Amino acid sequence: MRVHKNLIGIALATTAMSLSLAGGAFANDDLQGLISDSKNWAIPTGDYANTRYSKLKQITKDNVKKLQVAWTFSTGVLRGHEGGPLVIGDVMYVHAPYPNTVYALDLNNDGKILWKYEPRQDPNVIPIMCCDTVNRGVAYGDGKIFLYQADTTLVALDAKTGKVEWSVKNGEAQDGSKGESGTSAPMVVKDKVIVGISGAEFGVRGFLTAYNIKDGKQVWRAWSTGSDKDTLIDPEKTTELGKPVGPDSGTNTWEGEQWKIGGGTTWGWYSYDPKLNLIYYGTGNPSTWNPNQRPGDNKWSMAIMARDADTGMAKWLYQMTPHDEWDYDGVNEMILADGIKIDGKDRDVLVHFDRNGFAYTMDRATGELLVAKKYDPAVNWATEVDMDKS
Template sequence: MRYLMPTAALLLATSSVGVLANDSVTAAISDSKNWAIQTGDYANQRYSALDQINKDNVKNLQVAWTFSTGVLRGHEGSPLVIGNMMYVHAPFPNTVYALDLDQDGKIVWKYEPQQDPTVIGVMCCDTVNRGLSYADGMVFLSQADTTVVALDAKSGEVKWSVKNGDPAKGETATATTLPFKDKLLVSISGGEFGVQGHVTAYNIKDGSMAWRAYSVGPDDQLLFDPEKTTVLGKPVGKDSSIASWEGDQWKIGGGTTWGWYSYDPELNLIYYGSGNPSTWNPSQRPGDNKWSMTIFARDADTGVAKWVYQMTPHDEWDFDGVNEMILADQKIDGKDRKTLVHFDRNGLGYTLDRETGELLVAQKYDPAVNWTTGVDMDPNSPTYGRPSVVAQYSTQQNGEDVNTTGVCPAALGTKDQQPAAFSPKTGLFYVPTNHVCMDYEPFRVSYTAGQPYVGATLSMFPAPDSHGGMGNFIAWDATKGEIKWSLPEQFSVWSGALATAGDIVFYGTLEGYLKAVDSETGEELYKFKTPSGIIGNVMTYEHGGKQYIGILSGVGGWAGIGLAAGLTNPNEGLGAVGGYSALSDYTALGGQLTVFALPN
């Protein structure tokens, strides 16, 4: 039996709003047999209405089949399933496979991009790619070298391609794309190389540019209306970004957009976050550095920003704001709200009204977070919406660089890009987290196009006075800002979660385990160790009347960069190599899709 799609998932995917969304994507998402978009649906809920696999029988899961990608680097994202076809991607060189599920996964076509391998040298934190998207009979790939390719879903033929950036300046691509209406939203990476971040909407039909919106810069580049674009209910005002930077620093100011996107067809708004300001040395960029570290709500047709909210003004710790925005309708203080829930790198879980940008909840989702005492929630206060910084953990004092120790979380955040899930059945969010702290030493750095522009040395370690591990998997009540239950893990949980109508939540671990837990209690119901550490996102689909669970394993990403790239210096990998050195005792490199099902 299959449940009807409830609450926000239904509201954001039904045919009643299909005229506002892309009809092919809407139709594919509304059939829970498919896994038609990386985020599960436009709301980014990562929830499936399939319930054949449930909390009573999940203990019987078995490996149904496997597929090797042929690449030994970090595997993020997940396959797509549209009807009888599965589309699998790989890290650099970003090979794409089309598999026929009716023929035991026969390879129907294979796309092998021809990319200059020098792009690897300007990819910040491994050669990952977060997956494909699908619309109008085409599969879309954003390659490491920023080339966006539209492939015929049946033949693999290249329908069009466009270059979205310049690797010579440090611009690369790691994120998935988002098809909406007649457009495709594309991101840019490169905050560690001093690029000026942006999102770009291309016309799906031919790849021509529809609009581009920058994260930092003058209003015409930001696509801001100074009087109508708001922050916490007030107009942002003229040149709100460049007024918060010293001189022309904004031109190399970062704010890249390498995370996830969500879309509300009813409001016709796209939501996403921007990343760190460049450089990581805060004393070299006085001011709030707007609009890095910011949630954007943009009109899907024009790209003009309706509202913004900056989580970490004048970031001193690399707390990128790119993590997913999950859309869910919830009751808060007795009032029905169209909410946006965001688990930021800075360790705070935010709940906002997604229509107006009103801040409703901002609470720590790991008690170890110490750089702030919390966010000012008084609308009448001059610091409304700002986090209060604990001076001890500031990385600059009186404009001078300071070697700061014991900052929690570390630069990779209480959660990085690994997406959370939401279950409309429980009303809870399921969040993979990092339980990691750091020492942070900034230093002066000069900008040269195409060269690293970091300006800090980091070392990472487990949060002290805790369970000794580096991760937790938590259930979160976003209406109150409370942890309902928490499962400790030895390493960071770097896998995207999946919630299902079978009352289960799935996630993967850096050692390589696929785990299934009870969505109400967190009780572990099943685990299986795959061939390599998991940084991919769990997905599910139905084929031939049978439900399957799929996961890419292949250790890497920022947490696994030491293994993936063969690094040994503890300070390499932007501080992660030393913190995760023990990973090599539990897993090795890999690149495999593992698919599970119940026995016949």
């Protein structure tokens, strides 16, 4: 059986779903062209809609049993590996857990190493990483491979040579002393690289940051908790369930200054709708873990956020688990699906299966909650989501 050399898309794909990537013009036409060609796997989740689905058809349920190993490659690291490689043309880019080595492999030559990048990091970051020393993938754009290191350094590598083009410190400290770590995969949107932060269990206050793809200069940063200025929330224009969130929504459901160590970190996966120019992501558990120390809803932890890709301003927000007491996190994929029929109408929606046991379907332009149902009947922290009062 002849098998195409770039079948990494198949290897990474999950169950096929009738989801489609939203159309629209991109400033980064090169990356969009690579994403649209299924012979590549140019973004960690396969596409901006987070479907993780490949359209390649050469491997089927009938012939998959004939697959055989052609070659293997070891990263040399025996810790947890999360996130798959990228494939750009005839090159596969493989990443490792800490120390976050990146390899470029020649697919025309049995995985021969074209270049290797191994960063030097302070090993004191290892004990504060949770859970395990994982890294969820590299990103590609503008001829660069973007690596988000455990010590929160974002590095841009020349995709052909592995040479460092620029690097920037995303966290406050690179030695783990502030509890911050970098575990998420970056996402390239237009002329920006988007990265989050990990460490809510150590009182890290979550944020999402956009850097310029050319030189690494910070374009915007949106905190999960704090003032309207810090959270990039317009109290009159930013909505939750169609209503303005009002002033100080990032502080007024916290007691005192607990919001300063409020968690809501952003270490999951990000999606993007080019027609609306909105980035979607979830925030993690509130901090501290002891819920008695943080009375209130603890916004905007455990929330879905929709932000303008150019400015970071919040269009709409929705908190799934107010005053989370169970460390559910809300960072799982925001899957974008087009033309889903709801109440007789075709809707372009965001679908999110949360760790709290509920699945949410929302209008991704307005944040209207369309469906919220348990996908696990054993869930007992809540009986249902009251659609009339939520």
